[in-house]
Amino acid sequence: MEYHDIIIIGGGPAGLAAACAAREAGASDILIIERDERLGGILNQCIHNGFGLHTFKEELTGPEYAWRYVEKVLEAKIPYKLNTIVVNISPEREILYVNREEGAVTVKAGAVILAMGCRERPRGALGIPGYRPAGIFTAGTAQRLMNIEGYMVGREVVILGSGDIGLIMARRMTLEGAKVKVVAELMPYSGGLKRNIVQCLDDYGIPLKLSHTVTMIHGKERVTGITISEVDENRRPIPGTEEYYGCDTLLLSCGLLPENELSKSAGVALDRVTGGPVVNDRLETSVEGVFACGNVLHVHDLVDYVSEEAARAGENAAEFLKGEKSGASYTPIGVAGGVRYTVPQKIDVAHMADKVTLRFRVGEVFRGKCVALYYDGRLVKKQKKRVMAPGEMEELVITKESFKDAGNVEKITVAVEDQ
Amino acid sequence: MEIRELTCIQCPLGCPLTVTVDGDRVTVEGNTCPRGAAYGEKEVTHPTRTVTSTVVVEGGESARASVKTAQDIPKEKIFDVMSEIRKTKIKAPVTIGDVIIKNAAGTGVDIIATKSVDIGG
Numbered sequence: 436m437e438y439h440d441i442i443i444i445g446g447g448p449a450g451l452a453a454a455c456a457a458r459e460a461g462a463s464d465i466l467i468i469e470r471d472e473r474l475g476g477i478l479n480q481c482i483h484n485g486f487g488l489h490t491f492k493e494e495l496t497g498p499e500y501a502w503r504y505v506e507k508v509l510e511a512k513i514p515y516k517l518n519t520i521v522v523n524i525s526p527e528r529e530i531l532y533v534n535r536e537e538g539a540v541t542v543k544a545g546a547v548i549l550a551m552g553c554r555e556r557p558r559g560a561l562g563i564p565g566y567r568p569a570g571i572f573t574a575g576t577a578q579r580l581m582n583i584e585g586y587m588v589g590r591e592v593v594i595l596g597s598g599d600i601g602l603i604m605a606r607r608m609t610l611e612g613a614k615v616k617v618v619a620e621l622m623p624y625s626g627g628l629k630r631n632i633v634q635c636l637d638d639y640g641i642p643l644k645l646s647h648t649v650t651m652i653h654g655k656e657r658v659t660g661i662t663i664s665e666v667d668e669n670r671r672p673i674p675g676t677e678e679y680y681g682c683d684t685l686l687l688s689c690g691l692l693p694e695n696e697l698s699k700s701a702g703v704a705l706d707r708v709t710g711g712p713v714v715n716d717r718l719e720t721s722v723e724g725v726f727a728c729g730n731v732l733h734v735h736d737l738v739d740y741v742s743e744e745a746a747r748a749g750e751n752a753a754e755f756l757k758g759e760k761s762g763a764s765y766t767p768i769g770v771a772g773g774v775r776y777t778v779p780q781k782i783d784v785a786h787m788a789d790k791v792t793l794r795f796r797v798g799e800v801f802r803g804k805c806v807a808l809y810y811d812g813r814l815v816k817k818q819k820k821r822v823m824a825p826g827e828m829e830e831l832v833i834t835k836e837s838f839k840d841a842g843n844v845e846k847i848t849v850a851v852e853d854q
Numbered sequence: 855m856e857i858r859e860l861t862c863i864q865c866p867l868g869c870p871l872t873v874t875v876d877g878d879r880v881t882v883e884g885n886t887c888p889r890g891a892a893y894g895e896k897e898v899t900h901p902t903r904t905v906t907s908t909v910v911v912e913g914g915e916s917a918r919a920s921v922k923t924a925q926d927i928p929k930e931k932i933f934d935v936m937s938e939i940r941k942t943k944i945k946a947p948v949t950i951g952d953v954i955i956k957n958a959a960g961t962g963v964d965i966i967a968t969k970s971v972d973i974g975g
Contacts, residue, residue, distance in 0.1 A: 482920035482968065484904045496906055498920050498969035502950055582908055585917040610907060610936050630863040634903065637861070638929070821886075822867045 437542045440464040441752050442530055444521050444697060445550035447476020448738050449729025449745040451504035453548045456749030458511045462756060466542070467508070467515035468532055474508065474515060475501030476552060477575070478738065480582045483603050485630070489739035500738060524701040526722055546724045546752040549698055549712065550745060553691040553730040555600070561689055563595075565652030568659075574600040574688040578607070587611060589684025593661040594618040595649045597625040597632070599736065599826075601688025606635035615639070616680045619647040619663045621670055624800050626690070626826045628736060649685070650677065658683055691734045701725055708776040709733040715765060716782045716791045717751040718744065723760075726752050733778050733794070736828055740794070771850035773797050774806075775825075782847065784838050793831045793849065797823045801851055806831055809848040810841050819854060858898055864889040873898045902926035906968070907939045909954055914946030915974030919967050921954050927961045934959035946973045 441462050443450045446469030454467050473479060478486070481497030488494060491503065508515065519534040528544045555573040572580070572588055578600060580586045590613050594601045597620040605615045618636060623646050625632055636643050644663065650672050651662035665676035693711040695703070703712045704721035711732040712720040719726050728748035729741045765781040777795040801823045808816040808831060815837055823829060831849060838844060855876045862869040862885060871884045871894040882894035904926050908918040927935055935958045942955060948971040955965035
């Protein structure tokens with residue numbers, strides 16, 4: 436069986452950054468497996484700008500950001516396979532992939548980096564009443580059809596969900612001459628970045644209706660219209676608030692789900708909140724030698740953070756091959772007071788790096804609160820936050836130093852508290 | 855006198871700004887930092903945006919090449935620039951950074967490719 440030191444599943448921003456960092460950390464035998472016909476992943480269809488402010492200190496479009504990493508991978512001569520889909524990963528790190536030239540092939544990896552990204556929540560998972568006409572797309576599918584393949588998906592559009600891709604597509608379709616009539620959002624706040632609401636909706640006078648959802652899709656062959664209704668605090672439609680919008684297209688931007696079918700086949704334990712693997716401070720999953728990064732681990736709002744996280748996964752995979760193993764003793768990280776989750780979910784305090792960045796999300800909008808870090812019951816650090824929102828990922832740095840006089844810490848807790 | 859309600863996008867705080875234009879005088883209220891004041895003033899005096907889109911590519915491995923304005927353009931020129939972009943067809947190969955349209959819609963700003971497209975089927 437063919438063997439590679441590191442096999443990376445996915446050639447998007449996470450996989451590319453992981454590959455570059457692993458190479459820089461000394462790994463010579465790396466293979467990237469990508470199912471699409473080019474490297475770069477979903478960035479290739481994200482033609483808008485705003486990428487790379489943190490990483491490159493300039494605003495790039497998605498394809499430009501991807502190209503910076505693709506170039507590095509090419510320069511480092513890191514091998515990759517395109518049009519190749521992985522169909523199974525075993526707990527022993529044997530990877531079964533399929534492509535047209537080779538058929539089905541099993542390869543063995545010294546370490547695996549999961550970088551498969553995420554999928555959009557489809558209509559079937561939303562439970563919207565109505566027929567199943569043509570004209571209903573997830574926002575990302577519409578984005579691919581328009582930006583890569585060059586098809587205009589509709590002329591009169593309603594968008595359900597105010598996630599970033601939906602907002603970006605509202606502007607994109609408007610620029611191409613479509614009329615975007617309304618964006619309906621089930622929650623009382625938007626899941627998208629503020630700058631996207633301003634530059635994609637406000638700039639073009641597109642209304643955003645919070646606490647609204649689609650309650651009927653009209654049309655049998657093609658969408659002819661959409662009914663939206665206001666919802667109460669339990670997210671139930673309020674009778675009598677129905678509004679009809681004539682349209683030929685409904686775009687869905689209702690959340691992203693980490694794509695972990697392969698992780699499951701490898702026996703990787705998943706976090707019920709993130710939908711991604713449970714990882715330690717080395718971004719290693721519950722299966723030894725299997726690491727995870729990017730949107731397969733948890734959904735990010737900025738690709739810059741994906742690249743940074745993936746680089747750490749790449750370095751750690753390279754260290755793992757040199758015999759650096761995590762210890763058996765982990766301190767779990769719990770959450771309280773509005774923090775939904777953290778990544779990593781546990782830390783090997785005895786072997787941790789000098790600094791570990793915890794990334795987390797909150798469950799509602801908080802103003803004038805604090806993020807507090809506790810070791811067992813003891814307050815270690817408190818950071819003021821003027822505003823926190825579910826749509827914007829937060830971070831907190833934990834230092835090795837802070838454990839110095841802490842004794843044996845049984846539990847770390849991250850909480851939102853009053854100032 | 856004109857009063858505009860804006861949302862600041864300089865940071866996640868998203869301060870609601872009230873910008874008053876009185877002749878040459880612009881006053882910004884509701885901001886909590888100087889960046890907010892600068893943003894509010896620019897938005898009512900000369901707002902600018904980067905425009906991104908795609909152009910048709912003939913004979914390429916991909917049907918479209920993504921493009922952008924090399925710098926920000928005045929916001930009111932967005933649709934003029936878009937109509938030039940939509941009329942444009944180019945031939946493969948395209949290299950990232952190539953100038954696709956010079957001086958788009960008289961803005962003095964070029965449209966450049968943000969993606970390379972090789973010759974292909």
